Every structure is written in structure tokens, then in C-alpha cells.
Amino acid sequence: MNWNDDQPIYRQLREKIIALILSGSFKEGDPLPSVRQVASDYQINHITVSKAYQELVDMELVEARRGMGMYVLPNAQQKLHAMEKEKFITAEVPALLLRMRQLGITKKELIAALQSAQGE
Helix, strand or coil: CCCCCCCCHHHHHHHHHHHHHHHCCCCCCCECCCHHHHHHHHCCCHHHHHHHHHHHHHCCCEEEECCCEEEECCCHHHHHHHHHHHHHHHHHHHHHHHHHHHHCCCHHHHHHHHHHHCCC
């Protein structure tokens, strides 16, 4: 994994795990790789991995099972879909609309571009 300097590594790792849950690579009840394994695989500090995992716990997406590791909670994927949808609507759509205004792109042009990208 290539880390960028735009945000802390623990956040990038958290986002990677979120993407894996959303895609179904990690399903309900699946264990996450151990902190030591992730730290070794990505050559990062174990505290960084622990911080990413703790944020996933705080988001109620995974749970820590004493002596067993971290596991994806039931409905984590559905919860993430709802969270990401809300984030898209509240943050990304307004940014898109602002950019459209800056470039003079009409709604009709955007819809046509979206349809073309979807192959319709």
C-alpha cells in the first residue's frame, strides 16, 4: 500500500478497511488481520494499526474479542453504506455543484456525462 502525506497513516488504513468491508471482502463475523500482521505487512508501527482499529470500534463497525482479535460486526456493511451515502450527499454533492458552477457545466450536461459513463 502506498501512503500519501495528505492524511495520517492510521486514517488511510481505516479507510482501506472500510473499503474492504463495503466491497464485501470483509464480511460480518470475519476476523480482521492481527495488529502485528498488519504492522509487519505494511511496515508501519503497531500503535498506528491499533489507532485505526480503535476508530473502527468507535464507529461500531468491528468489535474486539478478548484474546481473539477484531471481528466485523453484523450490519457493518449496511451501516457503512448509509454513512457513505450521507457523506456523499452532504459533502461531495455540494462540492460537485460548486465545481459545475465554476466550469459552467449545466445539469443537462452532467446527466449526459453520467449516462455516457454508465453506458446508457
